[in-house]
Amino acid sequence: MTEEPARDVRADLIDLAERQAAATPGVAGLERSHTGSGVACVVQPEGGYELTLRVVADPVPLPALAERLREGVLSAARATGVDAQLGAVVVIVADISDAALPA
């Protein structure tokens, strides 16, 4: 009997969140710091994983930006088959892109 290798769901979720952040209009990038890549994935007490994205946003309407990011992450999770493990998606605006905003 062959055993299917265990998938690293956390790694999959972080990976797809990073890709979605890069592809979402209005997101200038993820905050890079010594603590990580800007995406954190932790187990929720009620099951599943909570994804936290710390983004550098362009000066765009923030509610719509968060909605686009959530939708993108959810559809990417569906496509990857890990949507059942995806819990809350937390969007943190860590900074606003300098490109279009006066200092």
Next chain:
Amino acid sequence: MAQLRALARLVALLLLVALAAAGAAFAVGALKISHDLSLPGIAEHLHLPRLSHQTGELIHDLEAPGPMAIRTALAGAAAVVLAAALILGALWPRRPRLVLLEDADEGRMAARRRPLRRLARALAAGAEGVRPSGVRIRAGRRRGLRVRVVRERDLTGDEARLRAETSLAPLTAAFSLPASIRSRREWRR
């Protein structure tokens, strides 16, 4: 407060290192490997018998009135003040860094104060006849914006506030963020 907190952390780290070194020395001494590496040997190396003699003399000097007693009392008072400041620095609650903007079942949205301040300033600058002079963001239970604007001389305070409010609406209305706007008239020579 941030400096006190940093100082408290540094002192705590140094004390922990000293405590760890003392613990290691005690543990090695307890093994009694040789006279040098036994508890009496370590006490001799640290000149503890001499120290006991010297502190006895010091305490005797302190009991007598004089400059030494005053200096020691001042040093003691300074140590108490420093300790109180360090305790304050360690225990003082941090200001919440994030302003919660949305809290729904599918997720939350929050922002740091700095980007919100920059957004609010940029939005307020778009209002005609007013210019932002200061923006403060509050997080936690009393979250909200406090915006100060300078208005042109022909505008009334109410007009300036209304224009700034309208300009800030994409931020305040979208996240139900209360905004307090104060205006002052532009000063001209």
